[in-house]
Amino acid sequence: MKDQRLIQKVEQLSSAGCHYRIEELATIYSPDLVIHILQEDSSLLTFDYQQNLDFFRSLRDSGASPLDTTADFNLAEVQNGTGFVTVTRILDLGAGPKKIIFNLFLEETSEGWQIFREQAVILGDA
Template identity: 50%
Template sequence: MLLNKIQQELKEAVEALIDAGCNYRLDDLERLYAPELTIVMLLPDGSVLNFDYQQNMEFFRQLRDSGAPPIDKTAEYNYIDVRDQFGYVIVTRQMDLGEGSKKIVFNLMLNKSNGVWQIYREQAVVISET
């Protein structure tokens, strides 16, 4: 995927998010996630999970505190778009969060504020489980 300068900047912000999340660096996650964060995850059975900023941070805190190994950072960037101060990224990942491997498509919506890209909405669809 050929990216212009602003798209590359957005991709680097998502790469930083993935690296921070996969290594449970809470200070970085606090900076990369907007306080108004909403996460919606669609599971294969059609059920939906919702998380807010605090619940998401607690999830990563529990993984860190339990001594969980780092999560694989491999990511396939499917789509990157920027409109003014808003960014949109679709990224597909194969992840094991302790319950078996899942292929998940993430739709990330970002807002650039004070020169920093922050994720304010994350929609995830689990498309397969192994």
């Protein structure tokens, strides 16, 4: 059974990110966030908390249209106090629609569940 608390938190993350609500993203992501993105050519991009917020801020400031929030939750569970969510999405970040699998790691803090690590694999054209 999928943990609805985690699904709700990731849905909140998706909505905030796709609509460029930077202040909300700043509370959903942990300040010690690390993001790794495995690209189609097998190269690896890494972002920290500030770089991630700057990315969303640049999209907002450029007038980018909101992104699609559609998500397929493959996994949402808590084990030993850590939340694990795997979600499949189709996003167009400027290179056409791509199928992307996100693995999110969450910890429960005084701010509620926060994402402290994110790994994404871009599979290719959707």
